[in-house]
Amino acid sequence: MSLRIMIVDDSPAMRSFIGRIIQLSGLDVVSCVHASNGMEALTLLRKQRVDIVLSDINMPIMDGEQLLRELANDAELTSVPVVVVSTDSTDSRRTRMLELGAKGYVRKPFAPETLRYELEMALGETHG
Amino acid sequence: MDNVAVCVELEAMLEAATSYTLETMCFFGVMGPLEEMPAGEERISARLTFRGDANGVFHTMLDLSAAWAIAANFLGEEVADVSRSRMEAVVCELANMICGSVLSNYKKDGHFELSSPEITGAEEAQPDQAVRRVFELEMGGIALAMDLRPKP
Ligand SMILES: [Mg+2]
Numbered sequence: 600m601s602l603r604i605m606i607v608d609d610s611p612a613m614r615s616f617i618g619r620i621i622q623l624s625g626l627d628v629v630s631c632v633h634a635s636n637g638m639e640a641l642t643l644l645r646k647q648r649v650d651i652v653l654s655d656i657n658m659p660i661m662d663g664e665q666l667l668r669e670l671a672n673d674a675e676l677t678s679v680p681v682v683v684v685s686t687d688s689t690d691s692r693r694t695r696m697l698e699l700g701a702k703g704y705v706r707k708p709f710a711p712e713t714l715r716y717e718l719e720m721a722l723g724e725t726h727g
Numbered sequence: 728m729d730n731v732a733v734c735v736e737l738e739a740m741l742e743a744a745t746s747y748t749l750e751t752m753c754f755f756g757v758m759g760p761l762e763e764m765p766a767g768e769e770r771i772s773a774r775l776t777f778r779g780d781a782n783g784v785f786h787t788m789l790d791l792s793a794a795w796a797i798a799a800n801f802l803g804e805e806v807a808d809v810s811r812s813r814m815e816a817v818v819c820e821l822a823n824m825i826c827g828s829v830l831s832n833y834k835k836d837g838h839f840e841l842s843s844p845e846i847t848g849a850e851e852a853q854p855d856q857a858v859r860r861v862f863e864l865e866m867g868g869i870a871l872a873m874d875l876r877p878k879p
Contacts, residue, residue, distance in 0.1 A: 688831040
């Protein structure tokens, strides 16, 4: 399956790391869009469809939690699966993000195979 | 839990978080603990503060040669192609990940907010009351200091 992905993180270094790990994982990525916060992600998502979003939580302007809320309230975007990638691995945060609709949760630092596994699980749930 | 127990626990968490972060995200080996940073090298430091179920400061210091090599590995580029500002961004990201890991381990059901890490003066003193660890890396060394005060 050819994948269009979006990586949302305020750190350009982290975005390029995540993008490279996904490419190296063997998934067939046809496009990879970057956004530096939730607001930028929403604007881009309204212009171009992606198959999955990987999003950080702590970002200026609009954080990952608000991004999930906005996606849930948008009829056009509510079905886009989101995997959260965050340094916050407390149970409380993880539970809250999953309740808000995240399809997976990867804590930074992560092993490449963990990221791939969470992506596949999230895509499997959505694409059947 | 008494203070000594918290310190011992934090020391172990700092070691685990440092090794795991450097090895999985930067493909960079941690060789083992040291008493002090190896002398003579130029260094770079980053610090951040956190609040929530514990308040405090996290500080890390790296030999510059290690910082360049770690940044190049993280970015998947040659050292020569990495700019100073991108190297610093990777050092900040490293501080963020190590500190975030330690805090999440310290209190699994806790809540913490971390400030954005900042590069500080190369030889900035590490916080006074902090738990400290120093490790030898496959190139150079890394020092970590965490001053963590549980919420009263
Ligand atoms: Mg962030």
